[in-house]
Amino acid sequence: MFPSRFDLVVAQTVAEAVEAKVDAGEGGRFLAGGQSLIPMMKMRVAFPETLIDINRIAGLDAIERSNGHLQVGALVRHADVVASDATFGAVAAAAPWVADPLVRNRGTMCGSVAHCDPEGDWNSVLLATGAEVIAQGPSGERSISIADFVDGAFTSTLGEDELVVGLRIPVPSGRSGGAYLKLERKIGDYATVAVASHLELDDSGAIAAAGLALTSVNPINTKVADAEALLVGQQPSEELFAEAAELAAAAAEPRDDVRGTAAWKRQVVRTYTKRGLAAAAQQAEGS
Amino acid sequence: MEVNITINGSEHASDVEPRTLLVDHIRRTVGLTGTHVGCDTTSCGACTVLMDGTPVKACTVLAAQADGSEVTTVEGLKGADGLHPIQSAFTDDHGLQCGFCTPGMMLVGASLIAENPDPSDDEVRWAISGNLCRCTGYINIVKAIQTAAARVAESSNGS
Known part of the structure; x- marks a missing residue:
């Protein structure tokens, strides 16, 4: 298999890439790691007229902490996230479960976020940690909260001429912990179910902030806002986490498919929410 | 478009279509058929090559993206003193x-x-x-x- 014909623009700067996108219009697509886009092009599900390769742009490959945030550039590969010392909680937990080792060597975190595949791992992690997407367009840069960014299956609120240049993930200042529990049939398969959890504790040990998001059980990565609201202000406990798990299960509308029945997947959401929150609390208490 | 890829230590300059996949370039243009095409959908790893030392699936990389890089295929494992x-x-x-x-x-x-x-x-x-x-x-x-x-x-x- 091979893609249909396209013109390739190898951009050397972000400005050049954005300009090329403006010129190409709807038929233009950005290419970073290509681990989703190239297979889609080979299967002729995607057939861009112009492909704008951003891999040669300098300065987009940093993953570092700055001003209380973990900043991830557009060319940071999943393998770089796995290897980074700057990560924390759910981000660190999820990284080794994205795709397989070879795909992680090429695929980028920002590309995966921009792709908005509801079976993708990163958007759940970003929803749980309250991240922002940094987009650059012809009129400059803007920041979009991940909850506003993710708009539907394979759909974001990114403007037609905007490029995702980075992510900003707030690093908790106090005690915190996170988890990403993913059930997959084999390494590299999409999640059957995955749950991202994030907890921050105050000085009394009560939950100061909570994040909970689900992968592969809805047409979009799902932030479980009512469970997050329930958790905040409470002392961590098994009973509390069981209650949050019920809300998570209620927020999941999985479908019967080759990976399992809807009822079973909802039960996995329940179990993984309890386990994930317990792991996050344990990590926070030890931090 | 012109690409110049060092494969197993030898430079290969070729004119390729932008849509040419690295694995097809290696097999068809360069003629090294040790790199296999299995699933062709980024799952199986039969097409694995090292790109600047890092293993990647060559069915999911454009030859144009490998321009200027050093690629090692299975044929390049063997050294002067025999098998790797x-x-x-x-x-x-x-x-x-x-x-x-x-x-x-x-x-x-x-x-x-x-x-x-x-x-x-x-x-x-x-x-x-x-x-x-x-x-x-x-x-x-x-x-x-x-x-x-x-x-x-x-x-x-x-x-």
Whole structure:
């Protein structure tokens, strides 16, 4: 298999890439790691007229902490996230479960976020940690909260001429912990179910902030806002986490498919929410 | 478009269509057929090559993206003094049955032991988790990679 014909623009700067996108219009697509886009092009599900390769742009490959945030550039590969010392909680937990080792060597975190595949791992992690997407367009840069960014299956609120240049993930200042529990049939398969959890504790040990998001059980990565609201202000406990798990299960509308029945997947959401929150609390208490 | 890729130490300048995949470029233009095409959908790892030392699936990289890089295929493993330790270990430990996945398995194995001189079973299995063997010969593949690691460690200690 091979893609249909396209013109390739190898951009050397972000400005050049954005300009090329403006010129190409709807038929233009950005290419970073290509681990989703190239297979889609080979299967002729995607057939861009112009492909704008951003891999040669300098300065987009940093993953570092700055001003209380973990900043991830557009060319940071999943393998770089796995290897980074700057990560924390759910981000660190999820990284080794994205795709397989070879795909992680090429695929980028920002590309995966921009792709908005509801079976993708990163958007759940970003929803749980309250991240922002940094987009650059012809009129400059803007920041979009991940909850506003993710708009539907394979759909974001990114403007037609905007490029995702980075992510900003707030690093908790106090005690915190996170988890990403993913059930997959084999390494590299999409999640059957995955749950991202994030907890921050105050000085009394009560939950100061909570994040909970689900992968592969809805047409979009799902932030479980009512469970997050329930958790905040409470002392961590098994009973509390069981209650949050019920809300998570209620927020999941999985479908019967080759990976399992809807009822079973909802039960996995329940179990993984309890386990994930317990792991996050344990990590926070030890931090 | 013009691309210049160093494959196994030799420079190959060619005029390719932008849509040419690296694996097809290696097999058809350069004529090195040790790199296989299996699933063609980024799942099986039969097309694994090292791009600047890092294993990647060559069915999911454009030849144009490899412009200026150094690519190692299975043909490039063998050195002036004979087979690479990973190749002799796959032979000795019967790390292959049909051989289709073998180039990818050996390149991933070679890349692993370059970073980790004494990988555990779990570390080897994790490293090859993007490569499928449909003869399900994983036990001997893991064993061969560990044998190669031990031989490399032994020869570097001895020198």
